[in-house]
Amino acid sequence: xxxxxxxxxxxxxxxxxxxxxxxxxxxxxxxxxxxxxxxxxxxxxxxxxxxxxxxxxxxxxxxxxxxxxxxxxxxxxxxxxxxxxxxxxxxxxxxxxxxxxxxxxxxxxxxxxxxxxxxxxxxxxxxxxxxxxxxxxxxxxxxxxxxxxxxxxxxxxxxxxxxxxxxxxxxxxxxxxxxxxxxxxxxxxxxxxxxxxxxxxxxxx
Numbered sequence: 284x285x286x287x288x289x290x291x292x293x294x295x296x297x298x299x300x301x302x303x304x305x306x307x308x309x310x311x312x313x314x315x316x317x318x319x320x321x322x323x324x325x326x327x328x329x330x331x332x333x334x335x336x337x338x339x340x341x342x343x344x345x346x347x348x349x350x351x352x353x354x355x356x357x358x359x360x361x362x363x364x365x366x367x368x369x370x371x372x373x374x375x376x377x378x379x380x381x382x383x384x385x386x387x388x389x390x391x392x393x394x395x396x397x398x399x400x401x402x403x404x405x406x407x408x409x410x411x412x413x414x415x416x417x418x419x420x421x422x423x424x425x426x427x428x429x430x431x432x433x434x435x436x437x438x439x440x441x442x443x444x445x446x447x448x449x450x451x452x453x454x455x456x457x458x459x460x461x462x463x464x465x466x467x468x469x470x471x472x473x474x475x476x477x478x479x480x481x482x483x484x485x486x487x488x
Contacts, residue, residue, distance in 0.1 A: 284401070284405050285395070285401070286390060286393060286395045286401060289390050289401060289404060289405055289408065290387060290390055290391065290447060291447050292408065293383055293386055293387045293390065293408055294387060294443065294444045294446065294447035294448055295447065295448060296383060296408075296411075296412055296415075297380060297383045297384060297387065297443070297444050298441075298444050298448060299415075300376060300379050300380045300383055300411075300415050301380045301435055301439050301441065301444070302431060302432075302435050303376050303415065303419055304373050304376035304377040304379075304380055305373075305431040305434035305435045305438070305439065306423055306427050306428065306431040307369045307370075307372045307373035307376060307419070307420065307423075308369075308370070308373040308377075308431075308434060309423075309424070309427040309428075309430035309431040309434060310362060310366075310369045310423045310424040310427045311366050311369040311370045311373060312430065313359065313362070313424050313426070313427060313430065314359060314362040314363045314365075314366040314369065314424065315363070315366050317355075317356075317359050318356055318359055318360070318363065321352045321355065321356050321359075322356075324348075324352055325349055325352050325353075328345050328348055328349055329349070331345065332345055358425075359424070362424050368420065369420060372418055372419065372420050375414075375418045376415060376418055376419065379411050379414055379415050379418070380439075382411055383408075383411055384440075384443055386404060386407055386408060386411070387443050388443070389404060390404050432455065436450070436455050
């Protein structure tokens with residue numbers, strides 16, 4: 284592998300590894316913090332139901348909200364038992380990311396004609412990729428992708444990756460989140476149009 288190809292490969296794998304580290308941390312954060320937030324939400328809804336006279340429709344909505352929180356909490360508890368594994372894996376993968384970044388700069392400073400040095404760097408690159416593949420946990424929590432995108436692009440230094448792989452808007456915003464935002468926008472637009480049409484009909488006809 285020549286120098287430019289090796290730099291490209293390291294940067295592309297750096298994206299995978301960096302995002303993988305943040306995805307493990309995202310699952311850990313959700314498993315560690317979400318149950319407390321849900322418990323607070325449940326307690327708040329319960330206090331509201333006990334302290335105030337609430338209309339039946341609103342009371343039903345609160346009850347459905349509490350049931351939904353209970354179901355989500357059961358799902359999250361599956362990950363809570365293993366959250367330390369996700370934290371440990373995230374720490375290891377983050378170290379691999381730092382090693383890949385250091386390797387990238389070492390290759391940048393290498394002589395293109397020094398085949399022996401490039402081979403050493405390529406061997407180290409393959410070792411780090413193998414370590415990453417053996418460390419990652421496949422099963423991640425739902426929505427950890429969204430949180431990992433935030434963690435990766437906001438918290439991580441990625442300039443060295445962008446030298447080889449420029450990031451576009453679609454890279455920084457998850458596809459599922461984009462479709463969710465489009466759907467919400469469509470619903471809001473339809474609602475506004477409906478309200479305007481009804482207002483015009485009631486006012487002028």
